[in-house]
Every structure is written in C-alpha cells, then in structure tokens.
Amino acid sequence: MAVLAVAGMMTGMLAGCGSSEDTAAEGEGTEATEEAAGDWDAANDIxxxxxxxxxxxxxxxxxxxxxxxxxxxxxxxxxxxxxxxxxxxxxxxxxxxxxxxxxxxxxxxxxxxxxxxxxxxxxxxxxxxxxxxxxxxxRPFNVAVKPDSTNEVAADFMSYIMSTEGQEVVAAEGYIPVADVEAYAGSAPAGDCVVGGSSSVSPLMEKLVEAYAAVNPNANIELQTSDSTTGMTSAIEGSYDIGMASRELKDDEAASLEGTVIATDGIxxxxxxxxxxxxxxxxxxxxxxxxxxxxxxxxxx
CATH class of the missing domain: 3.40.190.10 (Periplasmic binding protein-like II)
Known part of the structure; x- marks a missing residue:
C-alpha cells in the first residue's frame, strides 16, 4: 500500500509538471504570435x-x-x-x-x-x-499594328475591341472605355493571331480574347505577356501581330506602327x-x- 501511495503521488507530480509545461508552451506560443504580429512602426525604412x-x-x-x-x-x-x-x-x-x-x-x-x-x-x-x-x-492602354499588316484575324479582333461589345468588356473590368463606338459587325475570319506586350494590359486583353472567341470561334488568338517595349518592338519586327503598351507610343514606335487607345487606366x-x-x-x-x-x-x- 505504501508503494502504491508513493507511485500515485509521483504520477500526480509528473502530471502536474506536464500540465504546467504545456501551459507555459501555450503561453509562449501566444506571446510569440503577438510579438510576430507586432505594431506597425513608422521608424522603419521604406x-x-x-x-x-x-x-x-x-x-x-x-x-x-x-x-x-x-x-x-x-x-x-x-x-x-x-x-x-x-x-x-x-x-x-x-x-x-x-x-x-x-x-x-x-x-x-x-x-x-x-x-x-x-x-x-x-x-x-x-x-x-x-x-x-x-x-x-x-495613362492610356495602347495596342499597335503594322500599317501594312494583312492578318485578317488581327484586323477583325481590333474592330471587336473598338466596338460597343468590346468596350463593354473594358468597362466591366474597371477601366475607362472609349466613347463613340458602334456595334461589332465583323466577318469572323479564320486564322491565327499573336498578341503580346505589357503585363498591365494583359489581364484586360485576356478578357477581350475570351469575349471575341464567343463571336468568332474560327480564330485562334495567342496572348503573350512581356512588357510594353517588347510589345512594340515585336510588333515592328513582325513576331507579334498586335503589340500592347501601357503608355503612349514613343516617336520611333509611332513611326512604324499604328497605335490605338483601347482604354484609360489609372496607376x-x-x-x-x-x-x-x-x-x-x-x-x-x-x-x-x-x-x-x-x-x-x-x-x-
């Protein structure tokens, strides 16, 4: 009986220690979490x-x-x-x-x-x-094509972007649409078109590509995301049928391309x-x- 009593006491002490340690660990975790969250300190560098x-x-x-x-x-x-x-x-x-x-x-x-x-x-x-x-x-969202482009899909897609339907997509995505546009009246040609450039224009262009696919399932439009300068230089070189820029065209770009403002965006x-x-x-x-x-x-x- 004495042995059992001592064993019981030892078990209780160990359980108590364990409970105390668990509580301490939980307390330390909470304190660490609060310290990690901290208060925003304006003295920090930007x-x-x-x-x-x-x-x-x-x-x-x-x-x-x-x-x-x-x-x-x-x-x-x-x-x-x-x-x-x-x-x-x-x-x-x-x-x-x-x-x-x-x-x-x-x-x-x-x-x-x-x-x-x-x-x-x-x-x-x-x-x-x-x-x-x-x-x-x-700033403006510009797209640009070569003046002598013969890509019918590119031309038709451009007409869709600048139509009532296309500009409704622009407005729905939170950008300022172009005024005085008319309903899309394209011919839905078949073929391929590569559009590429600004990563800022790209999310809007993705929505325009999706909307255009509904009215012209014959076209295959590939969207590539890079930057505005690559968009313009690639359009000049011919690797993009339509280039995208989230800025005004530079003089040398405007000399080789026809730019069109498709939306106005804020920064x-x-x-x-x-x-x-x-x-x-x-x-x-x-x-x-x-x-x-x-x-x-x-x-x-």
Missing part, C-alpha cells in the same frame, strides 16, 4: 519596389510623378538604386502584400484586396475619379494592408522614389 526597364507602367509612373528629369537634353529615370525591381504586376502585388513597410505601384484595374491603394493629392484611386479628372495618375500607388498610411501627395511619392525620403515617419511629419 522598402521601395519598382518595375523593370521597358515596363510601360514604370514609364508612365516616373513621368506622372516627375521621377524622370532632363539631364543634358535627355530624360533620365531618377528612381533610386535602392529600389527592388519586379518584372510584372503580380510579383509587385505579392511583394507589397508580404512586406508591411513596402510601397509599389500597379495598374488600377489589377488592384485587389491583398494590398491598399493610396489616395493621391486628396483623390481616391478609382475609375470614377479618373473619369471626372480628380485622380490625375492615369495605383500601393502599400501593405497593415500600413496606416491612407494618402500621400505627388511630391511625397516622388521623394520616396528618388531616394530623398527613407523612413515612414518622414512621410507622417
């Missing part, structure tokens, strides 16, 4: 995220925010060398969504709730504000959802991207 050279979004962004300056008669992109470079819209969004102290920029039409768009100069980033002129950070300046910053001025955005401002508390001052 992680600046930009797009690659050749990106139409980068070209439009740097021009609209004055990050491009004239040096010895040439426009020079003054984006800080400290900026992280991403090569497409989705990577930009993922980078900002995973870093509480990051700032970036994307096509407004690509915006989702994984990140937060800032108001700029007092205007919210929205299609409505682009249309009424209060949100001024906008959204984005931050992490945990960032309490809701708005900035154009000058503040420029100061960040030219390396004049390093930490978030400098913006709050």
């Amino acid at each position: 992680t600046i995220v930009s797009r690659e050279d050749g990106s139409g979004t980068r070209g439009a962004f740097t021009e609209l925010f004055g990050v491009v300056e004239e040096v010895d008669g040439e426009d020079v992109d003054m984006t800080t060398a400290d900026a992280q470079i991403t090569n497409n819209t989705s990577v930009m969004m993922t980078t900002v969504a995973e870093n509480e102290y990051a700032i970036g920029y994307i096509s407004l039409g690509s915006l989702d709730d994984s990140v937060k768009a800032l108001s700029i100069d007092g205007a919210e980033a929205s299609a409505e504000n682009i249309e009424n002129g209060s949100y001024k950070v906008s 959204a300046v984005i931050v992490n959802n945990n960032n309490p910053t809701d708005e900035m001025t154009s000058d503040q955005v420029k100061a960040i991207y030219t390396g004049e401002v390093y930490s978030w508390d400098e913006i709050a001052e």
Whole structure:
C-alpha cells in the first residue's frame, strides 16, 4: 500500500509538471504570435519596389510623378538604386502584400484586396475619379499594328475591341472605355493571331480574347505577356501581330506602327494592408522614389 501511495503521488507530480509545461508552451506560443504580429512602426525604412526597364507602367509612373528629369537634353529615370525591381504586376502585388513597410505601384484595374491603394493629392484611386479628372495618375492602354499588316484575324479582333461589345468588356473590368463606338459587325475570319506586350494590359486583353472567341470561334488568338517595349518592338519586327503598351507610343514606335487607345487606366500607388498610411501627395511619392525620403515617419511629419 505504501508503494502504491508513493507511485500515485509521483504520477500526480509528473502530471502536474506536464500540465504546467504545456501551459507555459501555450503561453509562449501566444506571446510569440503577438510579438510576430507586432505594431506597425513608422521608424522603419521604406522598402521601395519598382518595375523593370521597358515596363510601360514604370514609364508612365516616373513621368506622372516627375521621377524622370532632363539631364543634358535627355530624360533620365531618377528612381533610386535602392529600389527592388519586379518584372510584372503580380510579383509587385505579392511583394507589397508580404512586406508591411513596402510601397509599389500597379495598374488600377489589377488592384485587389491583398494590398491598399493610396489616395493621391486628396483623390481616391478609382475609375470614377479618373473619369471626372480628380485622380490625375492615369495613362492610356495602347495596342499597335503594322500599317501594312494583312492578318485578317488581327484586323477583325481590333474592330471587336473598338466596338460597343468590346468596350463593354473594358468597362466591366474597371477601366475607362472609349466613347463613340458602334456595334461589332465583323466577318469572323479564320486564322491565327499573336498578341503580346505589357503585363498591365494583359489581364484586360485576356478578357477581350475570351469575349471575341464567343463571336468568332474560327480564330485562334495567342496572348503573350512581356512588357510594353517588347510589345512594340515585336510588333515592328513582325513576331507579334498586335503589340500592347501601357503608355503612349514613343516617336520611333509611332513611326512604324499604328497605335490605338483601347482604354484609360489609372496607376495605383500601393502599400501593405497593415500600413496606416491612407494618402500621400505627388511630391511625397516622388521623394520616396528618388531616394530623398527613407523612413515612414518622414512621410507622417
């Protein structure tokens, strides 16, 4: 009996120790989780995220925010060398969504709730504000073809994009459509067509390709995503039947191609959802991207 009593006491002590350790472990886990979540600290450095050279979004962004300056008669992109470079819209969004102290920029039409768009100069980033002129950070979506192109599918697809039906797709995807268009009256030719270029235009173009397939199942349209400069140079070289650019055509591009604005899009300046910053001025955005401002508390001052 004495032996059994001692054994019972030992079992109770061990169980008590185990319970205490489990409770401590749970407490440590909760504390670690809370510490990991933490509070957003404005004293931290800003992680600046930009797009690659050749990106139409980068070209439009740097021009609209004055990050491009004239040096010895040439426009020079003054984006800080400290900026992280991403090569497409989705990577930009993922980078900002995973870093509480990051700032970036994307096509407004690509915006989702994984990140937060800032108001700029007092205007919210929205299609409505682009249309009424209060949100001024906008640019055209251009497509371009060679003037001597004989691709019937490319020509018919272009006519669909610029039709009432095509522009309804543009509006449904959150972009500003082109006015004064007419109903599609194409001939639905058979054949192949390659469309390629800007990763900002690509999501809209994908929807246009899907809608066109419903009215012309005889056509096979291949969509390739790269960047605006590749879109224009490839259209000039003939590897793309239709090139896409999320900016105005450059003079040398316009000399070789016929450009058509298919929509107007805004550029959204984005931050992490945990960032309490809701708005900035154009000058503040420029100061960040030219390396004049390093930490978030400098913006709050």
